[in-house]
Amino acid sequence: MSTVLERLDRLPRRNLTVLALKGISTLVPGGWHNTTSASELIASVMGSDDPALITQVRLRADELSNARHEGYGRALSLYDAVNRSQKAAGGLRILANVGGALPLVKRVANLTPTSDTLQAVDLSLKVAAEMLAFTQVNGLPGDSFAEFGASLNEYAGEARVRMAALICFDALLPLGDQALQRLDERLGQVGRKELRLTPAYAGMAAMIPGRGDDAHLSFLRRGVDQWLGWAGGFVGTLGLSGQKAVRALESTLGPWQGGFEQLATFLDAFTDTYQHTGVQAVARRLVERAAAEI
Amino acid sequence: MSRLLRWGIGLLLIASLLFAAFFLLPFRAWLPGGTVADVATAEVVNGSAFNRLFPKAEPGEQLVFTQEKRGFSEARLKQGETIKALLAISDTTTAPAARSKFDGSSEQLKGWPLVEQGNQASALLVADRFQVKVIGQGPGLDAGQRHELIGAFDLDGLAALKPARAPRAPKALAPGRQQPVAIPVPSAQKEAAQSVPAILEPAA
Numbered sequence: 001m002s003t004v005l006e007r008l009d010r011l012p013r014r015n016l017t018v019l020a021l022k023g024i025s026t027l028v029p030g031g032w033h034n035t036t037s038a039s040e041l042i043a044s045v046m047g048s049d050d051p052a053l054i055t056q057v058r059l060r061a062d063e064l065s066n067a068r069h070e071g072y073g074r075a076l077s078l079y080d081a082v083n084r085s086q087k088a089a090g091g092l093r094i095l096a097n098v099g100g101a102l103p104l105v106k107r108v109a110n111l112t113p114t115s116d117t118l119q120a121v122d123l124s125l126k127v128a129a130e131m132l133a134f135t136q137v138n139g140l141p142g143d144s145f146a147e148f149g150a151s152l153n154e155y156a157g158e159a160r161v162r163m164a165a166l167i168c169f170d171a172l173l174p175l176g177d178q179a180l181q182r183l184d185e186r187l188g189q190v191g192r193k194e195l196r197l198t199p200a201y202a203g204m205a206a207m208i209p210g211r212g213d214d215a216h217l218s219f220l221r222r223g224v225d226q227w228l229g230w231a232g233g234f235v236g237t238l239g240l241s242g243q244k245a246v247r248a249l250e251s252t253l254g255p256w257q258g259g260f261e262q263l264a265t266f267l268d269a270f271t272d273t274y275q276h277t278g279v280q281a282v283a284r285r286l287v288e289r290a291a292a293e294i
Numbered sequence: 295m296s297r298l299l300r301w302g303i304g305l306l307l308i309a310s311l312l313f314a315a316f317f318l319l320p321f322r323a324w325l326p327g328g329t330v331a332d333v334a335t336a337e338v339v340n341g342s343a344f345n346r347l348f349p350k351a352e353p354g355e356q357l358v359f360t361q362e363k364r365g366f367s368e369a370r371l372k373q374g375e376t377i378k379a380l381l382a383i384s385d386t387t388t389a390p391a392a393r394s395k396f397d398g399s400s401e402q403l404k405g406w407p408l409v410e411q412g413n414q415a416s417a418l419l420v421a422d423r424f425q426v427k428v429i430g431q432g433p434g435l436d437a438g439q440r441h442e443l444i445g446a447f448d449l450d451g452l453a454a455l456k457p458a459r460a461p462r463a464p465k466a467l468a469p470g471r472q473q474p475v476a477i478p479v480p481s482a483q484k485e486a487a488q489s490v491p492a493i494l495e496p497a498a
Contacts, residue, residue: 139341
């Protein structure tokens with residue numbers, strides 16, 4: 001199994017994923033730097049270019065990410081599971097779109113669940129994965145709940161572009177501008193059947209607290225409730241909307257003629273934004289720890 | 295069915311069972327290699343014990359805890375939106391190489407050895423076990439500011455910390471039941487065997 005930093009070094013420097021993220025980052029103050037070099041990341045954390053120091057930090061980081069109990073590998077496998085599910089769901093929806101036009105396969109299109117519900121489940125799984133990965137990577141920082149909350153906010157601020165991409169690609173574009181307000185209601189309609197249909201669920205079920213699908217569903221609803229409060233404020237302060245997201249994406253990806261929903265499907269099926277930024281976020285925290293431990 | 299085929303199928307079954315046991319079932323958690331440097335987690339001080347030893351933030355500054363794991367706790371010192379420094383305490387039980395860099399240190403702070411790593415990092419070794427580190431971020435801090443920050447940690451409290459379980463030592467028999475060791479190993483050889491790991495470790 002490759003370590004976190006090896007995966008960071010292997011991230012693409014320029015492809016559809018990077019372009020989509022660059023587009024979204026124009027909406028977020030502070031912008032985004034596509035970190036794809038472990039040595040550069042270590043040098044910026046340590047504030048030093050000394051190759052001996054960089055090698056030491058790297059060795060320590062590899063040792064930490066190889067230790068199974070430390071959770072770095074688990075966080076990455078959460079991101080991988082979510083990413084696989086996103087691609088599968090995107091492919092399914094493309095198939096449904098294409099299938100709807102052909103008389104012979106029309107029945108296939110009818111078989112696929114309504115994409116709104118599936119999208120809502122997908123979003124809640126992503127939010128849950130985000131929280132689980134946070135605790136896997138960072139533990140439960142601070143002695144009080146207030147300190148833990150501050151730590152979560154700090155993380156969300158650091159991952160602003162990541163959160164903006166999550167909100168735009170998985171909520172505003174496919175579900176409309178009122179997505180966050182109506183998500184609660186949509187999740188209320190989600191039953192075990194829809195949950196089972198989401199491919200990511202199979203990969204994540206073991207890591208979600210609680211036993212059985214019902215306990216997992218209630219965990220997802222509670223997790224999303226907490227996240228919605230923060231996300232609502234984020235959308236409000238930045239003034240995010242589907243229209244703005246499309247315009248931002250057009251600045252890097254080129255003009256788009258279709259509807260918002262098709263753009264969301266296209267992004268789901270052909271980009272790995274969630275996994276890409278996930279590896280970068282885990283790598284940063286890992287390097288900060290390794291730098292302090294050498 | 296020929297005998298060869300039966301043997302083949304039997305061996306294949308055993309091999310696939312073993313494969314499944316080690317790679318698919320959660321038996322892997324019992325194998326060594328799960329913890330950092332294979333040190334049992336009970337021998338490492340938990341990061342939650344470190345949190346209260348961090349310095350208090352000055353007015354206008356903020357201390358945000360970012361990570362807390364076994365043997366490690368880290369916080370960011372922020373002024374508004376900019377991160378001024380990373381502050382961390384770690385237990386060097388899992389990283390003996392980190393301890394050896396203090397051997398040649400001439401500087402001291404409150405009686406503990408102090409080392410500079412690059413232009414932005416200062417480290418202090420407390421009680422020959424806990425490492426306190428300050429790494430300047432962004433515009434950075436000068437050495438004096440970093441040392442001041444390290445001095446603001448509760449170093450006495452840190453020196454008094456103990457792990458939940460002491461590192462595994464050879465078990466001694468109760469007095470009166472002790473007997474001379476019968477294994478024919480010369481003592482000099484035993485000593486050499488014990489000191490080898492310390493020599494083989496890469497210098498930090």
